[in-house]
Amino acid sequence: MDSKLLEALYWKGVPVFDMGSNMNTMDVGWGSPTFHKMGxxxxxxxxxxxxxxxxxxxxDTDMVWLKNPLPYLARFPEADVLTSSDQVVPTVTDDSLDLWQQVSGAYNIGIFHWRPTETSKKLAKEWKEVLLADEKIWDQHVFNELVHRVLGPSVExxxxxxxxxxxRLKLGILPASIFCSGHTYFVQAMYAQLSLEPYAVHTTFQYAGTEGKRHRLREAMAFYDPPEYYDSPGGFLSFKPRIPKSLLLDGAHTLESHFSLVNYQLKNIRTALAIASLLNRTLVMPPIWCRFDRMWFGHPGIMEGTITRQPFLCPMDHVFEVHVMLKELPEDEFGPEIDFREYSFFNNPLVSSQVKESVLEVQLCDGQSVKCNMDNETTQPGVITFPKQSKQEKLLQVFSSYKDVKVIQFSSMEDAFAGFTDKEKEEKFRNRVKRYVGIWCCVLSRDPGHIYYDMFWDEKPGWKPEPPKSREEDHPPW
Known part of the structure; x- marks a missing residue:
C-alpha cells in the first residue's frame, strides 16, 4: 500500500505491484481516518x-505465518470464504474448523481466504458499496454484519x-487454536495445550500499540531484526528471577496474589534497570509471570471458558508500557535511555555464539562476610562474587574491568543494589522508570475498574491493589 515498502520488496525479488492507494508508512491508530482508508x-x-x-x-501486516497454510485451506474446496476469528474459547480440540454454532467472537478479517465464486464476488461487491458510502465505518464490522445476515444451516x-x-455463501471459521489471535497464542498457548502446530499468529488482544505487537513477536522469536539488534555495543545485562514458590504457586488466584507476584518481579526489574543504566548495558528482560489475565473490561481473573493456565507466562505489555520504554525522552529530565531486549533473546539462533559465550556470572554474597570482600575472583573462570547492597561507586569500580564481556549475568537482583549516590542521576532515573508500568484491567462491576501498577509500590506503606475511588484519582501514581 505504500511506495517505500513496495520498493524494498521489489529489490528483494518479492513479486509486488502498486495499488495506487498512496498510503504513508507512518503507524496509523485504530479507528483513525487513515485506518479506515486502509480497510x-x-x-x-x-x-x-x-x-x-x-x-x-x-x-494484515501485524500477523506472521508460522507454517504454509495452503495445504490446510485445500482441505475445504467447497468454501467460498474462510476467515479467522476473535474466538478465545476453544470449540474443537483438533485441527478441524471451529464450530460455527459456538463461535461468539467476531470474525477477524486479519486472516482470510477467498475463492472466486459468484456468491463471494457478490459479497465483496456489497461490502465495497457499504464502505464507500460511509468513510467512517469499520470494514470488519461491515463484513460481520453482512455474513451474519443469514447464518445457518450447516453445509451438508x-x-x-x-x-x-x-x-448460498459457504463460510468456514478457521480454528483459533492454530490460526491464532494474540490471546490464543501468547496468553493461552492453546496450540501447545492441544498438541497442535500453529499456522499463523495475529497480534490482536494486546497493548502498547505497534511497539507492543513487535515485542510480542520478538518474545516468540517470530520477528526479524537486523544483525545489530543482536549485538549491543555496550553489552547486555541479565539476571535469574528466582521467584519464591509461595508467590508463584501457593494459595488461591486472587487480585492480591496476582499483584504480590507481579510486584515482586517489578522490584527486581527496577533494580536491574538501575544497574543497566549505570553500566550502560542493554537489559535482557526476565520472563514475567502473572496469575490474572488483562482485558479491557471486568472479568474474574481469567476469561471464562478459556484454557488459560494460572499462573501463566504473560506478555510484557500486560504489565509494561513497551511503547513508553522505547520512546525518546529528554535526557536532561529522564536520564539516559535504557535499552532492553525480550526474555527469549538468548534462545534466538540469530544471537551469535560470540555473544552467548562471552559471559560473566555474578554471584551475590553477604557484604559482611570476610570471604565476600577478600577477592571478587572465584576459583571458577568467568565467575565473580559481588556484595549485596552495593552502591553506585562499587558497581562502577568492579564492572569497569569487564567492559569487553558481552553478557553480565547476576545470580539474582534481590538486594543487589543499595541505590544511587548521585541524587540528580537517581531523580532522573525515577522519573523515567515510574512511567514504564501500565495498568491491570479490570475488577468486575467497578467503574473505573482498572488498577495502576506502581514501580515504587514498596516505598508506600500499606499499598494495596485497588481501583481509583473517583475520576479525580484516576491517574498514574506520579
Missing part, C-alpha cells in the same frame, strides 16, 4: 482481483462449513 483499500483489492479467477489469501458434508450472507 477500504483492502476491499477494493478483493473486488479488483476476484474477477480474474484467482483465489486470495489476505492477511461440508466439514464444518455454514451457509451465510445470502444463504
Amino acid at each position: 477500504r483499500e483492502k476491499v477494493l483489492l478483493i473486488n479488483a482481483l476476484l474477477p480474474f479467477g484467482y483465489e486470495l489469501l489476505m492477511c 458434508g461440508g466439514k464444518g462449513l455454514v451457509y451465510a450472507y445470502d444463504g
Whole structure:
C-alpha cells in the first residue's frame, strides 16, 4: 500500500505491484481516518482481483505465518470464504474448523481466504458499496454484519462449513487454536495445550500499540531484526528471577496474589534497570509471570471458558508500557535511555555464539562476610562474587574491568543494589522508570475498574491493589 515498502520488496525479488492507494508508512491508530482508508483499500483489492479467477489469501501486516497454510485451506474446496476469528474459547480440540454454532467472537478479517465464486464476488461487491458510502465505518464490522445476515444451516458434508450472507455463501471459521489471535497464542498457548502446530499468529488482544505487537513477536522469536539488534555495543545485562514458590504457586488466584507476584518481579526489574543504566548495558528482560489475565473490561481473573493456565507466562505489555520504554525522552529530565531486549533473546539462533559465550556470572554474597570482600575472583573462570547492597561507586569500580564481556549475568537482583549516590542521576532515573508500568484491567462491576501498577509500590506503606475511588484519582501514581 505504500511506495517505500513496495520498493524494498521489489529489490528483494518479492513479486509486488502498486495499488495506487498512496498510503504513508507512518503507524496509523485504530479507528483513525487513515485506518479506515486502509480497510477500504483492502476491499477494493478483493473486488479488483476476484474477477480474474484467482483465489486470495489476505492477511494484515501485524500477523506472521508460522507454517504454509495452503495445504490446510485445500482441505475445504467447497468454501467460498474462510476467515479467522476473535474466538478465545476453544470449540474443537483438533485441527478441524471451529464450530460455527459456538463461535461468539467476531470474525477477524486479519486472516482470510477467498475463492472466486459468484456468491463471494457478490459479497465483496456489497461490502465495497457499504464502505464507500460511509468513510467512517469499520470494514470488519461491515463484513460481520453482512455474513451474519443469514447464518445457518450447516453445509451438508461440508466439514464444518455454514451457509451465510445470502444463504448460498459457504463460510468456514478457521480454528483459533492454530490460526491464532494474540490471546490464543501468547496468553493461552492453546496450540501447545492441544498438541497442535500453529499456522499463523495475529497480534490482536494486546497493548502498547505497534511497539507492543513487535515485542510480542520478538518474545516468540517470530520477528526479524537486523544483525545489530543482536549485538549491543555496550553489552547486555541479565539476571535469574528466582521467584519464591509461595508467590508463584501457593494459595488461591486472587487480585492480591496476582499483584504480590507481579510486584515482586517489578522490584527486581527496577533494580536491574538501575544497574543497566549505570553500566550502560542493554537489559535482557526476565520472563514475567502473572496469575490474572488483562482485558479491557471486568472479568474474574481469567476469561471464562478459556484454557488459560494460572499462573501463566504473560506478555510484557500486560504489565509494561513497551511503547513508553522505547520512546525518546529528554535526557536532561529522564536520564539516559535504557535499552532492553525480550526474555527469549538468548534462545534466538540469530544471537551469535560470540555473544552467548562471552559471559560473566555474578554471584551475590553477604557484604559482611570476610570471604565476600577478600577477592571478587572465584576459583571458577568467568565467575565473580559481588556484595549485596552495593552502591553506585562499587558497581562502577568492579564492572569497569569487564567492559569487553558481552553478557553480565547476576545470580539474582534481590538486594543487589543499595541505590544511587548521585541524587540528580537517581531523580532522573525515577522519573523515567515510574512511567514504564501500565495498568491491570479490570475488577468486575467497578467503574473505573482498572488498577495502576506502581514501580515504587514498596516505598508506600500499606499499598494495596485497588481501583481509583473517583475520576479525580484516576491517574498514574506520579
